[in-house]
Amino acid sequence: MDNVLRRFSRAGPFPNSIRARRSLQFCVVSALVFIGASVLFLMFTGHKDAEAARARVTHAVEGLLPLIREGEIPAVLPGGDDLAIQVLDPRGRTVGASPRLLGHPPIAAFPATGHPVHAEQVLCPPAGLRGCMIADSYKVDRPDGVWLLHVAVPQSSWYGSTTVLAFVTGASLLLTATVAAGTFYVVNRDVTAIDAIRAELAEINATALDRRVPLAAPNQEEINLLAVTVNDTLDRLEQAYNQLRRFTADASHDLRSPLTAVRTRLEDALAYPQDTDWPEMTAAVLAGVDRLQAIVTDLLTLARLDARAPLAPERTDLTRLVDTELDRRLRRVAVVKDLQPDVVADCDPLRIARLLINLVDNAERHATSRITVSVRADESAVTLEVLDDGTGIAAEDREVVFTRFARLDAARNRDAGGTGLGLAIAREIAEAHRGTLTIRDSDRGARFVLRLPVDR
Template sequence: MPRFLRSTRFRVALTAFAASVVALGAVSVWFVLQAESRLRNAAAQLADAHADAIVQLLNTGAEPAGLTLLVRDSIYEVTDRAGRRLVSCPVLDGATLAAFDTLRPYEIVRSDQASVGCAPELRDLDETLTVHVVHAVSGDSKYDVFAGVEIDAEGQAAVDSVRTVLTAGVPAVALLIGVIAWLAVRRSLRPVEAIRGEVAEIGAHDLGRRVPEPGTGDEIARLAGTMNTMLARLDEAVTRQSRFTADASHELRTPLASLRTQLEVLLAHPDRLDWRDTCENALLDITRLQDLVADLVLLGKLDHAGPARLEPVALSEVAETVAAGRADVEVSGTPVVRGHRSRLERLVRNLVDNAERHAVSRVVVAVSAVDGQVVLTVTDDGPGIPEADRERVFDRFVRLDDARARDDGGSGLGLAIVADIARAHGGTAVAEAGSRFVVTLPELKTS
């Protein structure tokens, strides 16, 4: 199939043409039929009047042969019950009003004097005459009366002209509508083509580009806005992923370099170093690597995994289990959330670990329900977080205590994991004044 036949413009234009043909054709047929019906109804009313007049004459005792003198300017025919013609006006040769609704010049006997007083339109008839014929029966049921009236010739000519015009005009108008639809769709799709062309040129390393947004405010403008929003999200995701990969590489390089250095020195000078101390230091680096890899794997799951299987979880029980022996726990009721238990345990553990690293002497974990939300707070009596860093602290590989030894500071992923787990459960994680972290999750109402 040629390419243009598969285009939206052609399909819309063809649909508009076909719909126009059907709609205009149906309206035209209805209009012509209605006009012809009105013409026939008018002729039928007049023919009924003539037939009633003839029946009344026959009912008063008039003979059919005498109707030529009593009835003038009419077209009629009277037959007996056997169908034999008794009288007709005009005198017909071979034709019969009972069977036909047209009269042709050669079917009228003009030389017969009985044809003279009939309808005036018969006197100079040189072409077929279309009549509407009605049937009536005399009161004594001896005679069948057929009366005919010419259908308005001028009206019929007008209807025929309209029919001819519509027969040619409907396809022409439908074709014009199809062409207009083609042009309108082509004009409407120009912004789409511009968007397609721009998207085709955007590569994985060029996500900063945006598609043109027409100022029409219509669906195409909204499509362009949505695509730009999507590109912005992709750009942000790729940038974040690149930064994450670079940070992860850096974080992994340090313990690996330390581990390699220790092993190389031990192999080079086995008699000068205590191999037990070296192995213990190497084991610490391996443990740090293991923890870092586990955190990276969990973040990857949180970023790309689909919805986890959620179940009712009593957050107060999770907090008491995780913080037992490490922090004071204050619980108000037994608020329940719908979540992933192991990940919620990881959320509480990371917050408690972070608080323990900064606390002077005390860590407090509190769980309560407020206005349909379950609120988990972890507070320590440490120096607190500067206001400018309260949002940044949840970014990945962020350490606010850069001067502190790496062994004490963690990987910088703990609070990022907290934020991602809270977000995956439909909640939020924020840092407040002092050393106070607040996680808010939707409460699950239980009957």
């Protein structure tokens, strides 16, 4: 648990919850974007304002210069807070001015340096006025001396007016908040869907393996895929679990029957020693023990195959292996060998021999008079076939017989039969070799075909 908690501890500046993290990240990114856009916009409006002020100055100057030259200056000139005009005669008296500057001393002196007739200066503030203003000053030569014209406009800031600044800041904040809220809403929807899957998964255990996680909304495709995959996995787990449960039940049952029989015989013999045929009783008990041993051996083999114990593959002459294996025992029926010479395969010879014996033992039990075993090789695979002339296996049972403890003729033939695990083991061996073991159609009897692919 500690480990889990450590893994969930915070790393980096953002919180670990996807909802909070994504919302915060989008919030930061969008705030940066909006700040950038706002600054550009404000610079643009500031520039426009400055241009407009300059145009007002030019317009005023162009109107006033001819009037000054001709000496027809009205005392009150048009202007206001955003345009201050002052006309001074050679003695420095205000001859004409915008209303606020009437009777005022000069708002500025003509700078000593620079252009002889025109100067531009920033006055913070100009005498008698407030705030910083940009003043354009002109000298006008007249017969009675040099007249001065000052035209001043408020110095505009880089962002234009404060109204625009306030509006842009407000809009940016609103948009950022909207983006954060929108992100939270979208992420929240997805995370809620994932949460629902997690909650359902947490509830699923061995006694509720049939439960499935909920699907998300159709427009949450990736989450839906996750849910579908989880459900598929649960399907497979449930199947495997049920198979295992059946297998355990079958195994216990199959072990218990011979065990009970042995125990009964022994108890009877102990209770009535004089009435007991001891050699016969011992033989019966031994048969029971043999059966128990066979089942336990098969179960162990299957357990090893299930655990995917590594094979011991080697280059094997399959023809010779089958030939030797068939000669090992005398059979109740004739065994016909149809072996293509020198068929070689990469396989675990002990396991393949085991598979062959399982098939031939079955065939012997079901054959009327004859078993045919053939080995062949073609381009893509090596084939081993075991065919008998018995009653065969109906098409619908051809997969069933490979399941563990499945016996078609169980009722009829229980004791004579094997453990019911022979074909299951044979198929596991085939699959461990990346091959297949199937039952194919035949004119008569059962036809088992093992195919092992060859790597070229």
